[in-house]
Amino acid sequence: MRKALLTAVAFxxxxxxxxxxxxxxxxxxxxxxxxxxGNSVDPQSIDPPLSSLVQEDHILGDLxxxxxxxxxxxxxxxxxxxxxxxxxxGLTWTFHLRHSxxxxxxxxxxxxxxxxxxxxMDPKTASEYANLLYVLKNGEAVNNGxxxxxxxxxxxxxxxxxxxxxxxPAPYFLYITTHQILYPTPEHVVEKWGNRWTEPQHxxxxxxxxxxxxxxxxxxxxxxxxxxxxxxxxxxxxxxYYPTTDSISAERRVKRGELDFNDDIQSNRIAFLRxxxxxxxxxxxNTWLGTTYLAFNGKRVPALRDVRVRQALAMAIDxxxxxxxxxxxxxxxxxxxxxxxxxxxxxxxAPHWATWPLARRQxxxxxLLAAAGYGPGHPLKFAITMRNSNDPxxxxxxxxxxxxxxxxxxxxxxxxxxxxxxxxxxxNFEVADAAWIADYNDPMTxxxxxxxxTGQQNYSDYANPxxxxxxxxxxxxxxxxKRGEYLRQAEHIAMEDATVAPIYHYVSKNLVSPxxxxxxxxIADWHRxxxxxxAGHKAPADINPP
Amino acid sequence: MQSAALxxxxxxxxxxxxxxxxxxxxxxMAVLAVLVLLAVFGPALVPYRFDAINxxxxxxxxxxxxxxxxxxxxxxxxxxxxxxxxxxxxxxGVVATFVSLVIGVLWGSVAGYLGGRVDEVMMRxxxxxxxxxxxxxxxxxxxxxxxxFILMFVAIGxxxxxxxxxxxxxxxxxxxxxEFIEAARAAGLQPRAILLRHIVPNLLGPVVVxxxxxxxxxxxxxxxxxxxxxxxxEPMTSLGSLISKGAQDMELAPxxxxxxxxxxxxxxxxxxFIGDGLRDAIDPKDR
Numbered sequence: 001m002r003k004a005l006l007t008a009v010a011f012x013x014x015x016x017x018x019x020x021x022x023x024x025x026x027x028x029x030x031x032x033x034x035x036x037x038g039n040s041v042d043p044q045s046i047d048p049p050l051s052s053l054v055q056e057d058h059i060l061g062d063l064x065x066x067x068x069x070x071x072x073x074x075x076x077x078x079x080x081x082x083x084x085x086x087x088x089x090g091l092t093w094t095f096h097l098r099h100s101x102x103x104x105x106x107x108x109x110x111x112x113x114x115x116x117x118x119x120x121m122d123p124k125t126a127s128e129y130a131n132l133l134y135v136l137k138n139g140e141a142v143n144n145g146x147x148x149x150x151x152x153x154x155x156x157x158x159x160x161x162x163x164x165x166x167x168x169p170a171p172y173f174l175y176i177t178t179h180q181i182l183y184p185t186p187e188h189v190v191e192k193w194g195n196r197w198t199e200p201q202h203x204x205x206x207x208x209x210x211x212x213x214x215x216x217x218x219x220x221x222x223x224x225x226x227x228x229x230x231x232x233x234x235x236x237x238x239x240x241y242y243p244t245t246d247s248i249s250a251e252r253r254v255k256r257g258e259l260d261f262n263d264d265i266q267s268n269r270i271a272f273l274r275x276x277x278x279x280x281x282x283x284x285x286n287t288w289l290g291t292t293y294l295a296f297n298g299k300r301v302p303a304l305r306d307v308r309v310r311q312a313l314a315m316a317i318d319x320x321x322x323x324x325x326x327x328x329x330x331x332x333x334x335x336x337x338x339x340x341x342x343x344x345x346x347x348x349x350a351p352h353w354a355t356w357p358l359a360r361r362q363x364x365x366x367x368l369l370a371a372a373g374y375g376p377g378h379p380l381k382f383a384i385t386m387r388n389s390n391d392p393x394x395x396x397x398x399x400x401x402x403x404x405x406x407x408x409x410x411x412x413x414x415x416x417x418x419x420x421x422x423x424x425x426x427x428n429f430e431v432a433d434a435a436w437i438a439d440y441n442d443p444m445t446x447x448x449x450x451x452x453x454t455g456q457q458n459y460s461d462y463a464n465p466x467x468x469x470x471x472x473x474x475x476x477x478x479x480x481x482k483r484g485e486y487l488r489q490a491e492h493i494a495m496e497d498a499t500v501a502p503i504y505h506y507v508s509k510n511l512v513s514p515x516x517x518x519x520x521x522x523i524a525d526w527h528r529x530x531x532x533x534x535a536g537h538k539a540p541a542d543i544n545p546p
Numbered sequence: 547m548q549s550a551a552l553x554x555x556x557x558x559x560x561x562x563x564x565x566x567x568x569x570x571x572x573x574x575m576a577v578l579a580v581l582v583l584l585a586v587f588g589p590a591l592v593p594y595r596f597d598a599i600n601x602x603x604x605x606x607x608x609x610x611x612x613x614x615x616x617x618x619x620x621x622x623x624x625x626x627x628x629x630x631x632x633x634x635x636x637x638x639g640v641v642a643t644f645v646s647l648v649i650g651v652l653w654g655s656v657a658g659y660l661g662g663r664v665d666e667v668m669m670r671x672x673x674x675x676x677x678x679x680x681x682x683x684x685x686x687x688x689x690x691x692x693x694x695f696i697l698m699f700v701a702i703g704x705x706x707x708x709x710x711x712x713x714x715x716x717x718x719x720x721x722x723x724x725e726f727i728e729a730a731r732a733a734g735l736q737p738r739a740i741l742l743r744h745i746v747p748n749l750l751g752p753v754v755v756x757x758x759x760x761x762x763x764x765x766x767x768x769x770x771x772x773x774x775x776x777x778x779x780e781p782m783t784s785l786g787s788l789i790s791k792g793a794q795d796m797e798l799a800p801x802x803x804x805x806x807x808x809x810x811x812x813x814x815x816x817x818x819f820i821g822d823g824l825r826d827a828i829d830p831k832d833r
Binding site: 248266268269272318321325326393394396397398400401411412413414 | 604779781797
């Protein structure tokens with residue numbers, strides 16, 4: 001999942017300057033509980049297969065419930081499916097649905113899931129996340145238009161059973177059924193209104209909330225969905241998601257009580273906010289499966305096709321300084337794409353220079369650059385396209401200086417987050433400041449990015465047959481330990497190739513009002529509003545009634 | 547013994563005398579001279595480079611670790627950055643104002659002198675440009691032609707000339723009724739020559755005043771653009787970007803906000819006092 005904590009150019013800042021000074025909380029209907037939610041980016045799309053940002057799923061996860069869903073600790077639990085079974089070969093997954101309704105009162109059946117999966121894989125939909133469902137039988141062929149939609153490995157043997165045929169065993173498939181790509185989309189509404197179905201007056205969803213208002217730069221409002229199968233357990237009546245572009249002004253709004261929550265803190269302010277006279281009870285940080293990295297576009301800068309040059313760049317960055325002195329938010333130095341603590345993974349894929357001290361890395365980087373033909377008289381030059389948000393703005397001047405130390409002249413080009421990612425997908429960059437947040441707790445969510453068949457999200461266009469072959473072997477392997485070893489070998493190859501240069505592993509940084517109850521820090525950083533309540537009110541009853 | 551007393555005093559001598567009697571203006575000129583010297587030579591005199599990251603001096607307080615004014619979140623010396631920022635801001639102010647001066651004076655004087663339909667058309671163009679929101683115009687320029695330091699000078703200058711053109715046109719309209727212009731015309735001088743030799747020199751008073759008031763305006767505009775991320779880019783800096791960064795971290799490192807703001811305030815006040823003084827000196831009717 002992409003992370004685009006954008007600090008907007010012009011429009012956003014102008015808009016924010018306006019609302020930042022506005023006083024007090026938004027009006028709330030009498031007797032209702034309203035949750036004022038700071039969400040650092042406005043959604044670009046709230047049509048599930050067209051969404052890709054973490055912040056979009058903050059909203060979508062409240063509006064939809066998939067076959068399975070995350071509980072408050074971000075563990076997949078029963079959602080619309082009450083139980084499921086897997087065939088012994090791991091290739092057939094059968095989900096049994098509960099009887100439930102859409103927010104317009106219409107029955108939701110297994111056919112809706114078949115429609116959802118086909119729509120997501122339809123080449124006409126152009127879902128960026130389609131590669132997540134390549135795990136389905138014929139998934140890739142359908143998405144490339146080489147097979148009809150009906151060939152996709154999904155069927156509804158009866159109105160309350162959904163069956164998926166997989167192309168290969170995937171221990172993470174249960175996580176994919178929690179993902180926004182498989183949030184059920186209402187066929188009867190989408191076919192009637194087309195792209196306009198996401199407008200508030202047409203909106204239909206099946207989750208705890210339904211969307212009632214959305215204006216870019218203002219807020220998105222959701223209210224309780226009475227048709228939700230477990231509506232009795234939902235405590236909060238109404239949610240307003242505000243695009244809090246600048247995390248520092250959002251911090252002040254939380255402090256004043258205008259917001260109950262914000263999904264980001266500028267890293268180097270965490271220690272300050274934890275001081276007793278600031279807002280220590282609000283700051284909640286936790287390990288988060290995510291990595292930020294440099295991607296290299298060899299098509300634009302031929303020098304970056306040279307493995308020695310890429311290695312030199314990966315070596316030159318002083319990650320200790322970035323994580324320990326600049327950010328100080330608990331982030332860890334990154335030498336691999338897969339963060340430590342990821343499930344089903346032995347770790348240990350770091351390149352051979354990961355343990356060297358900085359001076360040795362710098363010396364080797366200069367040597368490699370010289371060997372590649374770059375030196376004081378003929379320096380390597382490129383531009384780094386970066387996201388214009390608080391943390392990148394903090395660390396990139398340091399990266400620029402590190403590169404300068406080994407004789408590389410890099411310029412910085414900050415762009416609004418969403419635009420930066422659009423440029424990365426179109427390969428309209430030289431070196432990219434990219435970040436990836438795990439979609440599911442398995443190394444594959446990161447390693448798929450470097451697969452030659454991945455397409456848009458493989459920003460460096462890495463294509464190494466040895467790497468692809470190892471990932472293919474891992475796909476076919478059912479033994480978790482062996483699979484993990486194949487993946488480790490694959491990642492080690494990619495890291496030695498330095499096709500990307502990982503910089504640091506994320507931590508989640510939330511500002512949570514002490515009034516909120518039921519908000520639990522967790523490794524995936526998903527916090528569905530249905531589990532949250534406010535002090536002095538009844539907590540949600542049973543989260544998953546039988 | 548009468549010859550000395552009879553020596554004539556030009557209007558400019560009068561103006562200079564009035565200006566030098568204005569204490570605020572004189573003091574401001576001295577302050578401004580110091581600021582300009584600091585901006586030109588200062589960065590070379592500070593032991594730190596403005597873009598040098600000192601990894602052990604992150605958020606060093608003033609006077610700590612050899613940083614007279616402290617250091618920022620990357621351990622860069624604030625004094626060095628402040629002097630560099632002052633240099634950039636002053637340069638933007640002067641260059642952009644010069645661009646606006648050239649375009650504005652030519653446009654306004656031609657429109658005013660030729661009058662009639664030409665005047666109508668030229669001033670409607672100014673009206674149309676006026677109605678474009680300034681900041682969006684600059685953003686569009688930046689987006690179309692890419693981020694570029696020089697372009698920012700041009701962009702701001704290209705917007706600031708509008709007011710200049712109006713002032714100059716108004717002055718020209720009244721000037722061209724005067725007898726010396728009629729005399730020049732009667733003598734058979736070409737319009738071009740009349741414009742350049744008689745009209746433009748007589749515009750000098752109001753134009754000079756307006757220029758000293760435009761420079762601080764431009765410095766502020768540049769600050770705003772930098773604040774939006776469209777101005778100067780890291781590691782280069784300007785007063786505006788120093789202040790916007792400083793404002794973010796003001797509880798943590800107040801010196802990052804206080805010193806750049808002080809320099810900004812002093813610079814803007816100096817320009818404004820000089821502008822006021824000049825107006826009083828050149829156009830005593832207003833007193």
